[in-house]
Amino acid sequence: MKTCSKCKIEKEESEFYKQKSRRNCLRSECKECMLNESKKYNKNNKEKRNEYRKEWRKNNKDNSSVRQKEQRKKLPDYYIKAKLGVKNPPPELIEMKREQLTIHRLIKEMENETIR
Ligand SMILES: [Zn+2]
Numbered sequence: 001m002k003t004c005s006k007c008k009i010e011k012e013e014s015e016f017y018k019q020k021s022r023r024n025c026l027r028s029e030c031k032e033c034m035l036n037e038s039k040k041y042n043k044n045n046k047e048k049r050n051e052y053r054k055e056w057r058k059n060n061k062d063n064s065s066v067r068q069k070e071q072r073k074k075l076p077d078y079y080i081k082a083k084l085g086v087k088n089p090p091p092e093l094i095e096m097k098r099e100q101l102t103i104h105r106l107i108k109e110m111e112n113e114t115i116r
Pocket residue numbers: 004005006007008009029030031032033
C-alpha cells in the first residue's frame with residue numbers, strides 16, 4: 001500500500017503509475033490524481049494549442065505528409081475503431097476511447113518532461 005501525495009488516500013500499488021526514470025519506483029500521485037492533473041493540463045493548453053494549430057495550418061497547407069501526421073495526432077474515427085476492435089461501435093464509445101487515448105498521450109508527454 002502507498003499513500004498518494006495529492007489526495008492523501010492509501011491505495012494499492014497497482015493504483016499508481018510507474019516512473020520510467022527509476023526502476024520499480026512509483027509516482028507519488030495515484031492514477032486518479034494523474035488523470036485529473038492531465039485533464040486540467042489539457043484544458044489549460046487547449047486554447048494555446050488551437051491557436052498554434054491555426055497558425056501551423058496556414059504555414060503547412062501544401063505539406064501533405066505533415067498533414068497526415070497531424071491527422072494521426074487528432075485520432076480520427078477509423079484509428080479509434082481499430083483500437084477498440086469492435087465492429088460499428090456507438091459514437092459515445094468512440095468519444096470515450098478518444099479521450100482515454102488523449103489522456104494516455106498526455107501522461108506520456110508529462111513523463112517525458114520529468115525525465116528531461
Ligand atoms: Zn491521489
